[in-house]
Amino acid sequence: MSAVLAPASFEELADAVRSTPRLLAVGAGTKPRLSCVDVVRLSIASLRGISEYDPSEFTFTAAAGTPLRDIVAALAGRGQYLPFDPMLVDAGATLGGTVAAGLSGPGRFRFGGLRDFILGARFVDGMGRLMRMGGKVVKNAAGFDLPKFFVGSLGRFGVLAEITFKVFPRPPSALTLRLAAGAWDAAVDILAAAAISRFEFDALDIAPGDPADSGNPAEPRVLARLAGPAPALDAIAREVFARWPGEVLSEEAAERLWTGLREFRWSHPNAPLVKIALSPSAAVALGQAIQSLDKARWHLSAGGNLAFVSLASPAQTADLDERLRKLGLSGIALRGETPLWLGHRPRPAIAQAVKLALDPLNRFPSLDD
Amino acid sequence: MSAAVLQRLAAVLPPGRLLDRPEHLAAYESDGLTAFRTRPVAVVIPETPEEVIALVRFCRAERLPFVARGSGTSLSGGSLPVAGGIVIALNRLNRILKLDPQQRLAVVEPGVVNLDVTQAAAAYGLHYAPDPSSQSICTIGGNVAFNSGGAHCLKYGMTSNHVLGIKAVLATGEVVEWGGPSRETVGPDWCGLFTGNEGLFGVALQITLQLLPRAECFHTVLAGYCTLEQAGDAVSAVIASGLLPGAMEIMDALALEAAVAAVHAEYPPGCEAVLIVELEGPREVVAADRERLDRIIAASQPVEARPARDAAERVAIWKGRKSAFSAVGRLSPDFIVQDGVVPRRRLGEALRRIGEMSRESGLRVANVFHAGDGNLHPLILFDGREPGALPRAEALAGRILEMCVEMGGSITGEHGVGMEKRDFLSAMFSADEIDCMRRIRSAFDPLGIANPGKMFPASEAPALGHHGLHPLEKAGVISRE
Numbered sequence: 001m002s003a004v005l006a007p008a009s010f011e012e013l014a015d016a017v018r019s020t021p022r023l024l025a026v027g028a029g030t031k032p033r034l035s036c037v038d039v040v041r042l043s044i045a046s047l048r049g050i051s052e053y054d055p056s057e058f059t060f061t062a063a064a065g066t067p068l069r070d071i072v073a074a075l076a077g078r079g080q081y082l083p084f085d086p087m088l089v090d091a092g093a094t095l096g097g098t099v100a101a102g103l104s105g106p107g108r109f110r111f112g113g114l115r116d117f118i119l120g121a122r123f124v125d126g127m128g129r130l131m132r133m134g135g136k137v138v139k140n141a142a143g144f145d146l147p148k149f150f151v152g153s154l155g156r157f158g159v160l161a162e163i164t165f166k167v168f169p170r171p172p173s174a175l176t177l178r179l180a181a182g183a184w185d186a187a188v189d190i191l192a193a194a195a196i197s198r199f200e201f202d203a204l205d206i207a208p209g210d211p212a213d214s215g216n217p218a219e220p221r222v223l224a225r226l227a228g229p230a231p232a233l234d235a236i237a238r239e240v241f242a243r244w245p246g247e248v249l250s251e252e253a254a255e256r257l258w259t260g261l262r263e264f265r266w267s268h269p270n271a272p273l274v275k276i277a278l279s280p281s282a283a284v285a286l287g288q289a290i291q292s293l294d295k296a297r298w299h300l301s302a303g304g305n306l307a308f309v310s311l312a313s314p315a316q317t318a319d320l321d322e323r324l325r326k327l328g329l330s331g332i333a334l335r336g337e338t339p340l341w342l343g344h345r346p347r348p349a350i351a352q353a354v355k356l357a358l359d360p361l362n363r364f365p366s367l368d369d
Numbered sequence: 370m371s372a373a374v375l376q377r378l379a380a381v382l383p384p385g386r387l388l389d390r391p392e393h394l395a396a397y398e399s400d401g402l403t404a405f406r407t408r409p410v411a412v413v414i415p416e417t418p419e420e421v422i423a424l425v426r427f428c429r430a431e432r433l434p435f436v437a438r439g440s441g442t443s444l445s446g447g448s449l450p451v452a453g454g455i456v457i458a459l460n461r462l463n464r465i466l467k468l469d470p471q472q473r474l475a476v477v478e479p480g481v482v483n484l485d486v487t488q489a490a491a492a493y494g495l496h497y498a499p500d501p502s503s504q505s506i507c508t509i510g511g512n513v514a515f516n517s518g519g520a521h522c523l524k525y526g527m528t529s530n531h532v533l534g535i536k537a538v539l540a541t542g543e544v545v546e547w548g549g550p551s552r553e554t555v556g557p558d559w560c561g562l563f564t565g566n567e568g569l570f571g572v573a574l575q576i577t578l579q580l581l582p583r584a585e586c587f588h589t590v591l592a593g594y595c596t597l598e599q600a601g602d603a604v605s606a607v608i609a610s611g612l613l614p615g616a617m618e619i620m621d622a623l624a625l626e627a628a629v630a631a632v633h634a635e636y637p638p639g640c641e642a643v644l645i646v647e648l649e650g651p652r653e654v655v656a657a658d659r660e661r662l663d664r665i666i667a668a669s670q671p672v673e674a675r676p677a678r679d680a681a682e683r684v685a686i687w688k689g690r691k692s693a694f695s696a697v698g699r700l701s702p703d704f705i706v707q708d709g710v711v712p713r714r715r716l717g718e719a720l721r722r723i724g725e726m727s728r729e730s731g732l733r734v735a736n737v738f739h740a741g742d743g744n745l746h747p748l749i750l751f752d753g754r755e756p757g758a759l760p761r762a763e764a765l766a767g768r769i770l771e772m773c774v775e776m777g778g779s780i781t782g783e784h785g786v787g788m789e790k791r792d793f794l795s796a797m798f799s800a801d802e803i804d805c806m807r808r809i810r811s812a813f814d815p816l817g818i819a820n821p822g823k824m825f826p827a828s829e830a831p832a833l834g835h836h837g838l839h840p841l842e843k844a845g846v847i848s849r850e
Binding site for chain 2: 054056057058079102104108111112113115116125129131132133135136137138139140141142143144145146148149150151152153154156157168169170172192195196197198199200228229231232233235236275276277278279280281302303305306330331332341345346348349350351353354356357358367
């Protein structure tokens, strides 16, 4: 294993970058494939804590190594939340790792993903300079939006030190509906129709079957979550069922289900887990591609815009890669023995130029590593 | 530029699409920030993305500065021409290429007008959320370049939050395509970096926008208050209640006077401030939230609270608000629209200090602001014919921006830095941070030909001089809405 540095302050973080020729920041390692590069590892685990949180501003600022768990708890204590459903909270994922991975969950459907809630960031560039970009207020248009660029940039352009987010008041209640759909194309049609309905769903997903099943269930599990004042949700649910028959999940069942999705408890342990960006029109074709891979499972999220695929073995990676290419879709492996990128991957010259602008000495690995 | 270069430039496009006569160039000399004026060497009018690519590559080969321009509504001078350079007018790239209700998106060319997207989407019960006051004239290309906002940003975010994909020609001549129909991305967020580049990276050729279902139901309340503080307190109470309104706007007495003069808006008499709060969503949700909101407003001691009883009354409320910028033109021969952000809890303090600064400088300031997100729009009134008035107005605007930074806010919420605020970029960012941004700019534009002189401090710029209203504004053809 590579050496590990563990700075205890932002200044030490900048020093560590300046004094190390090849390094990559790591959080809690809950998405190990993203940092699977043979360079010095810079642990941000000691940089933790919420430095600013004023609920009346709808913003907080926290060090990159702060576990999501702490943030979720602090926000919940004041009736607020990150609406994009941050993933791997119980697993110990950090705020910085989540930004670098660009990972959002089912809640991204309604108000947008992580990229839509990041406001500002302090980071260290490849020259070891500690800088701040973006702002600490909910609205800001000054300077280039590097904080957004860092979302999904895998720590290859700089090391995140501290991040400011926008938050929302948590709706007073939620209701999860399971809708009946005989087949996959019907299920995807329900997602598309529900997405433009008057109901303003909070999440629209198709969940994988129980882990006990061998593969995906024959009948897709369409989940539609409503959030808002309780009496309104009951009335809306009745009308939803008149259009799409289904049932309301109990609070405990819903909690178990969403937690399971958030923590990838449905996935094959230690096997390749791939995030795919898609649009609803590609969902049926992607579903067919996955069905043809023995024991592969998947979770279709965000109204058909986001998929998580769990392969049964690394041997299936090449097959998935080829199918994604044919569909013009892009994927990234969060864990497992697999190439980092799957499917369609454009390589514009500007990517290299921006890399050199932020990291002229190539201290951080490239996106290809 | 030599005559030979001009001739070669003309040959890039079919005949008749290059303007170089002074009477044709006049309309392009200014944008929404009328204090600046620069005459470009020529204006070129491409009609296809291929022509835009050819023009940018020509500029690169000739090291010719260019400014891409939509409707020229920038309030920060972002589309001001560069001396010795050309303007690429994108208004004819105005096709909505795709409107896909199944995937809730539109693919548009940069010259498409903001409101046209919503109008095209309305047939499917969808809309495009960002709604700058100029939405009936400003273009999506300009919105993307400056990450425009509007009245609904607290809940829905700015332009950047609605851009799913961008095809662009960079100042290097490279054509890139980022993102696409998916709301999710894999890899770095290039669309996020490009949005708000202020024209310094290149020209967007095709933009994929997310559309949202139009809310089924609205509840819009207009409440008048004796003091600005009371209106501000009402906003705090709404925020503390856990409601998430689609919009919360405040106008002060002077802005109200202007709106009354311009669009005959009607407000409760004797009010120093008016608050507009709007809830939206499924009818059952709005009905439940409305009860809470009405209780909060009633407890905030308004002079009068008027809920819109129907769609027409709601439209009238918004018409008054959105006309405020240009309406101020009725009260004063000249004005500057400022755009700063403060932490929301400090709004009251910020407004008090703006009032003090206004008195000290002897200039009237009207305030219109997005109260939910602390975005101030002080409108500084002056008479440019009066010697020294413009520098005084500029100085006052500068003091307001410095106050915003000092309070932990921003020098711009939605208008961008452009020409107007470039000297204030260093109030918000350190030398290293500005250097970092310059390095990124150089990656996209090594020759510095794309909208040079904007955003960064102390770069080449035309002298600031007083020019009064925009040439077309004087003629009554356009207004700053």
